[in-house]
Amino acid sequence: MDRIRRYPELASGHRADLDAVLDAAAVGTLATVVDGMPWVVPMLYARDGDRIVLHGSTGAGALRHVAAGAPSAFSVTMLDGIVVADTLFDSTANYRSAVVRGCLTGFSGDEAVSALDLLSDSLIPGRSAEVRTNLKKELAATLAMALPIEPGCWTVKVRDAPPPAPSTDSGGWAGVVPLRTVAGEPVPAPWVAGGTPPPESVRQLVLM
Amino acid sequence: MDRIRRYPELASGHRADLDAVLDAAAVGTLATVVDGMPWVVPMLYARDGDRIVLHGSTGAGALRHVAAGAPSAFSVTMLDGIVVADTLFDSTANYRSAVVRGCLTGFSGDEAVSALDLLSDSLIPGRSAEVRTNLKKELAATLAMALPIEPGCWTVKVRDAPPPAPSTDSGGWAGVVPLRTVAGEPVPAPWVAGGTPPPESVRQLVLM
Numbered sequence: 198m199d200r201i202r203r204y205p206e207l208a209s210g211h212r213a214d215l216d217a218v219l220d221a222a223a224v225g226t227l228a229t230v231v232d233g234m235p236w237v238v239p240m241l242y243a244r245d246g247d248r249i250v251l252h253g254s255t256g257a258g259a260l261r262h263v264a265a266g267a268p269s270a271f272s273v274t275m276l277d278g279i280v281v282a283d284t285l286f287d288s289t290a291n292y293r294s295a296v297v298r299g300c301l302t303g304f305s306g307d308e309a310v311s312a313l314d315l316l317s318d319s320l321i322p323g324r325s326a327e328v329r330t331n332l333k334k335e336l337a338a339t340l341a342m343a344l345p346i347e348p349g350c351w352t353v354k355v356r357d358a359p360p361p362a363p364s365t366d367s368g369g370w371a372g373v374v375p376l377r378t379v380a381g382e383p384v385p386a387p388w389v390a391g392g393t394p395p396p397e398s399v400r401q402l403v404l405m
Numbered sequence: 406m407d408r409i410r411r412y413p414e415l416a417s418g419h420r421a422d423l424d425a426v427l428d429a430a431a432v433g434t435l436a437t438v439v440d441g442m443p444w445v446v447p448m449l450y451a452r453d454g455d456r457i458v459l460h461g462s463t464g465a466g467a468l469r470h471v472a473a474g475a476p477s478a479f480s481v482t483m484l485d486g487i488v489v490a491d492t493l494f495d496s497t498a499n500y501r502s503a504v505v506r507g508c509l510t511g512f513s514g515d516e517a518v519s520a521l522d523l524l525s526d527s528l529i530p531g532r533s534a535e536v537r538t539n540l541k542k543e544l545a546a547t548l549a550m551a552l553p554i555e556p557g558c559w560t561v562k563v564r565d566a567p568p569p570a571p572s573t574d575s576g577g578w579a580g581v582v583p584l585r586t587v588a589g590e591p592v593p594a595p596w597v598a599g600g601t602p603p604p605e606s607v608r609q610l611v612l613m
């Protein structure tokens with residue numbers, strides 16, 4: 198793991214902490230360099246052991262550039278709370294964040310089939326068992342990519358704490374307003390017949 | 406605004422849509438190029454008219470590089486729902502995302518004082534009026550930066566729709582599981598005396 202220059206109390210060198218952060222989110226930001234300039238795009242992703250699986254359209258030019266091995270950085274951030282201190286200076290946020298650096302590789306065939314199923318099941322656990330698998334023409338339109346998780350090529354930082362204690366207690370309130378993401382009632386598509394129950398995968402998603 | 410090559414139905418050329426996305430989130434990902442490699446960091450931010458205000462520690466080397474005018478891209482993404490289609494291929498996410506490209510500039514003095522107040526009030530609306538302003542030593546430790554929002558240098562994409570309609574109706578359920586971020590009960594810091602009421606800013610934050 199990289200040396201963390203700032204706020205070393207927030208960084209972790211434990212791979213399990215990286216995995217926990219990566220597994221808790223569904224969307225991240227992929228960054229690369231195109232013609233010397235920074236290029237970023239939000240992407241759905243899933244962790245598959247020692248790699249991050251991504252997908253995109255085969256028609257997207259910059260993605261093809263990335264899939265061809267350009268150095269990339271994939272960043273995931275979750276805002277977990279607003280940290281309200283005695284002062285503006287000490288007010289901050291609780292968060293979990295991870296950055297994984299490396300070169301993406303594109304892949305196809307059976308490896309792509311299972312990676313895309315994994316990606317779907319990461320977003321909607323159990324969904325791939327409820328519907329048909331991807332058709333050949335769907336696979337042909339999809340760019341499956343993986344970013345390896347290699348030692349020394351990732352950073353994970355977590356802040357999960359009260360505000361810093363003031364040097365002189367003002368007697369005022371300080372603390373944390375926790376934030377969390379919740380799922381609402383599933384909204385059926387317009388063509389779905391009234392009374393059609395959501396599948397088990399969707400019912401489980403709402404309970405998560 | 407840039408030409409959007411993929412999924413043009415999702416992109417907007419309206420500056421008001423960009424502002425709405427930027428104003429709805431509190432954390433984004435700043436990307437730049439350091440020694441030819443992509444470099445990313447999550448950052449709290451606020452929109453201040455035609456610029457994005459960021460801050461960091463003056464001790465952070467890469468941030469100083471960015472503040473010195475390196476080309477940057479700032480990316481904001483909110484995941485608004487899981488789109489469950491008849492097929493894995495058509496399943497996706499509803500989201501709002503924005504990317505603003507440009508060169509950051511650092512600033513100090515009175516401009517930094519008001520920008521940092523704005524940043525605090527964006528995270529905790531009304532907070533700057535409840536506490537003292539930043540001290541000189543706090544300002545000296547803080548790198549205030551701004552990324553201009555210029556025509557042709559931003560992209561905003563929103564997906565807020567049901568799944569694509571299937572070519573043949575399977576009779577199964579399809580739809581959207583909406584996601585939203587909610588604030589929980591404020592948690593007082595360990596040294597705060599029992600019964601101390603949270604300030605108005607925190608009470609409002611919980612209601613948002």
